[in-house]
Amino acid sequence: MVFGLAVRMLGDASEAEDVSQTVFLKAFERFDALSGSDTAPGWLRTVTTNLCLNHLSRYRARWRLFSQRRPGREDARQPDEERIAAPASQDLDLQRSEEQVRLEHGLRRLPAHQRAPLVLFHFEERSYQEIAALLGVSLAKVKTDMHRGREALKRLVVTGNA
Amino acid sequence: MHNEDLESLVDRKLRGLPPPRAPESLLPRVLAAARRPARTRWYRCPWVEWPLACQAASVALLAGLAPLAPFALEWVGSGVVARAAGDAAAGVAVVTDDVTTLSRVLWRVFLEPTIGYLGTFVAVMCVAGAAFCAALTRVLWEGSVSR
Numbered sequence: 001m002v003f004g005l006a007v008r009m010l011g012d013a014s015e016a017e018d019v020s021q022t023v024f025l026k027a028f029e030r031f032d033a034l035s036g037s038d039t040a041p042g043w044l045r046t047v048t049t050n051l052c053l054n055h056l057s058r059y060r061a062r063w064r065l066f067s068q069r070r071p072g073r074e075d076a077r078q079p080d081e082e083r084i085a086a087p088a089s090q091d092l093d094l095q096r097s098e099e100q101v102r103l104e105h106g107l108r109r110l111p112a113h114q115r116a117p118l119v120l121f122h123f124e125e126r127s128y129q130e131i132a133a134l135l136g137v138s139l140a141k142v143k144t145d146m147h148r149g150r151e152a153l154k155r156l157v158v159t160g161n162a
Numbered sequence: 163m164h165n166e167d168l169e170s171l172v173d174r175k176l177r178g179l180p181p182p183r184a185p186e187s188l189l190p191r192v193l194a195a196a197r198r199p200a201r202t203r204w205y206r207c208p209w210v211e212w213p214l215a216c217q218a219a220s221v222a223l224l225a226g227l228a229p230l231a232p233f234a235l236e237w238v239g240s241g242v243v244a245r246a247a248g249d250a251a252a253g254v255a256v257v258t259d260d261v262t263t264l265s266r267v268l269w270r271v272f273l274e275p276t277i278g279y280l281g282t283f284v285a286v287m288c289v290a291g292a293a294f295c296a297a298l299t300r301v302l303w304e305g306s307v308s309r
Contacts, residue, residue, distance in 0.1 A: 002184075003182065003183075003188060004182040004184075007182050013185065025195055025196060099175075103175055103179060104179055104182070107176070122177065150171075151168070153175070153176075154172065
């Protein structure tokens with residue numbers, strides 16, 4: 001659950017491992033309060049989500065600084081697109097159907113501003129308003145980004161091209 | 163395709179995805195990190211785990227501040243009352259005035275009359291302690307030599 005959420009939010013298996021480790025260490029520190037508690041899964045999900053969002057915002061800030069230092073760079077793509085250029089397929093089960101593999105890869109290859117709200121909406125069952133508040137952006141931007149992300153995923157499923 | 167149709171299509175497809183499996187390396191990594199002793203700063207540890215010097219300093223500080231506790235409580239109470247009155251500026255003025263008065267009263271009542279005695283007492287105790295240590299060292303040293 002923790003790793004699955006993290007890898008879908010971040011789109012990168014190694015970064016998801018780092019975040020998962022942090023989450024489990026935090027849980028270990030609060031073992032007495034969490035063990036046997038019904039709120040433990042919710043706590044894990046919330047902490048994972050928040051850490052992933054922090055990670056994404058830090059990465060975005062670093063990329064902005066980097067791109068400001070080299071303003072003339074032609075291939076200044078979105079940071080998340082650069083970061084996930086290499087397919088993270090090691091952790092994917094080979095037994096899945098081709099479409100599921102394509103979809104999982106496609107989700108991870110989406111830019112973070114499209115991927116994160118999609119994951120929060122479809123897997124974490126958050127509302128649009130909650131997602132906008134979590135990401136600190138307007139409701140309209142969330143809807144636009146999610147629509148574009150869904151379009152990309154649909155193209156991927158239907159035609160096999162993102 | 164309408165937004166709602168697209169949303170439900172993607173929702174169905176995404177929910178049909180099996181959860182990603184964590185890599186085998188994650189569990190040993192977490193266990194190793196959990197076994198590693200945490201490098202917490204001394205002031206975040208329980209008091210009994212503080213360095214000896216910090217423990218001694220904290221005890222000395224508390225002993226020094228203990229006589230001020232009743233005055234501090236009274237001062238905090240007056241500050242709260244002033245804030246509750248809704249006039250922040252007046253509250254700040256009252257608190258500042260209280261602090262000044264409290265300091266003056268403490269100095270005149272407690273410290274000024276006794277500062278000479280306290281200084282003398284501390285000096286005498288230091289001398290006595292040094293003499294005791296010197297005597298103890300000499301006795302122990304001579305005892306070990308005679309053996």
